[in-house]
Amino acid sequence: MSGYFTRTLTKIAAGAAVVLAVALPAAPAAADESPDARPDVPVGTWLAARTQPAVQLTSFTYTGTVAVPTSSINENAFNALTQQAVVAVQNGKISSDERSIAKWLFQRIAADVDAYLVESTPERTVEAEVGGMCTGWWVTPDGYMVTGAHCVQVGDKELNQLFAQQALAKFNEQDAKEIIKGLQGIEADEEMVKLAQQIYVTFNSTHMRLRDLKQSLSVLQSLPGGGVDKTAKAVPAELVSVGESYPGKDFALLKVNGQQNLPTVPLGEDADVRTGDTLYISGFPGLVTNTPFFSLESKLEPALTEGPYNAKRTTQTGVPYIQTQAPSYHGNSGGPVFSKDGKVVGMLIAGTVSEGGEASESESFVLPVSIIKEKLGEKNIKAAQATTTTRYNEALNDYFRNYFEDALPKFREVQALFPNHPYVAKYISESQTAISAGKDESPKPVLLWVLIGAGVVVVLVLALVLFRVLGKRRRSRPAVSYGPAPQAPAYNAVPSPPWPQHQLPAAPGHHGQGANGYQHGPGAQPQYGSGPQYGPPPTPQPQQPQQPPHDPYGQHGSYGQQGSYGQSGPQAQPGPYGQAGPYGEPTRNVRYGQFAPPPDGRQQ
Secondary structure (H helix, E strand, C coil): CCCHHHHHHHHHHHHHHHHHHHCCCCCCCCCCCCCCCCCCHHHHHHHHHHHHHHEEEEEEEEEEEEEEEEEEEEEHHHHHHHHHHHHHHHCCCCCCHHHHHHHHHHHHHHHHHHHHHHEEEEEEEEEEEEEEEEEEEEEECCEEEEECHHHHHCHHHHHHHHHHHHHHHHHHHHHHHHHHHHHCCCCCCCHHHHHHHHHHHHHHHHHEEEEEEEEEEEECCCCCCCCCCCCCCEEEEEEEEEECCCCCEEEEEECCCCCCCCCCCCCCHHHHCCHHHHEEECCCCCHHHHHCCCCCCCCHHHHHHHHEEEEEECCCCCEEEEHHHHHHHCCCCEEECCCCCCCEEEEEEEEEEEECCCCCEEEEEEEHHHHHHHHHHHHCCCCCCCCCHHHHHHHHHHHHCCCCCHHHHHHHHHHCCHHHCHHHHHHHHHHHHHCCCCCCCCCCCCHHHHHHHHHHHHHHHHHHHHHHHHHHHHHCCCCCCCCCCCCCCCCCCCCCCCCCCCCCCCCCCCCCCCCCCCCCCCCCCCCCCCCCCCCCCCCCCCCCCCCCCCCCCCCCHHHHHHCCCCCCCCCCCCCCCHCCCCCCCCCCCCCCCCCCCCCCCCCC
């Protein structure tokens, strides 16, 4: 018996392997592209999603005490100007009414303020704070950030202008009212008020002094969800290195301490792009961050613009710059510029503006990435990428391919690595929603298909072993005799008499056979087709062709000519075990068709 089972299992396993190869659906092939290859989505969509977490709003702030002297009239100069006004009236150059004469005087003073106004006492002071916003981007996971030099420091002249605009408005307004009040009996119109204010804007800004000046740099990190709230504070940054402002090597390196697993963007090469290629600029335009119409949260999401690479330029001092038509605005300065492959090829530095202060397209200038690498090398800083960015980019690619089940654990890993990630929570929520809606198209892993196939093999082996064992036992079971069948008289037959019958001697030459060939003898019964048949005579069955002896261990499906164990189908002819047996057993039909895994809602 043990030899029987050994040989049977060997043959069944071989047959099951054929079944698995034929019936098991092929597992999806691995994607031809690498995991980092761009999915079938627009370049801008893909770039924005990948780079936004690493692009941050930066700010610089100056605080100090603004001191402004009180002004007084230079009487000698003013008296001389008054005589000139009298002559002008006499010559008919100005009208003789007092308002016209006052306007003429204000115009002359505004044209040369220091000739008619002098410093006096008391000195007036006010605490003031000025600053600006730019764009920066993480280059290492531990907090090194790249931005523009002009985004972290300001020249003296420009700094005075900023403080003058911020701190002197109140003084200018007060001084203008004083000079107009001195025009007794003359009602000032709008033109006179503007002239008076212009006089003191010029004087106060020229004679303003800054004391106790302090500078601070910070990064406005987004909170989870992509924005900030009113209680969020800027994270202080340290100035590590700074170059020369445009048209020099306009580069600055910041360090924010206590950071880890920050999202970053990779550096490319100057040769990655050339004239005619499309460039992509990410940053925070001032027309959004400085306007009151947008929510505070939405101001912390970078804007992406694009345009062609127009030409490569070089300044008179030999600094290379790229001219591009990608639009840029105040606040975009310091923002990374990308190739279509998602690598940084430069940093936005400057753009021309019209007389009205509007940015001019086709005149944005980009510092090439080679200069950025040069400046990083001077501080022994090497661009790096944390697992945060690797997993996030992989998850985004799965997300854009509708592989939501594959993307979800990667997004969650990113959230665990960097809980303050500004966008990952949104993608987790959207992935869960897509899965619930049945939109997931993630390919099943090969291991899953192997496990399914192994399960099918086990089921088939067990079923076939049981089938053969039962068949063997049934064939070897001895026949059971139930004795002669009771006889019933045929229709119109004469019943036998109740007394015993004497057996007649056999006729010569018949040797114990009765008339009509019916055998008689002790205990013999007349044969009428194995017993009486009530009703119509049985339909004669076609005689089965004699089959040659078969070897049950060397043939698959030899029982009842069922066919091979992986190919049974409608054409197979049932054998003796597929028909009702002599004891009225029901038909046994065991089918081994092709295996198909349960539907999963996807069409391969």
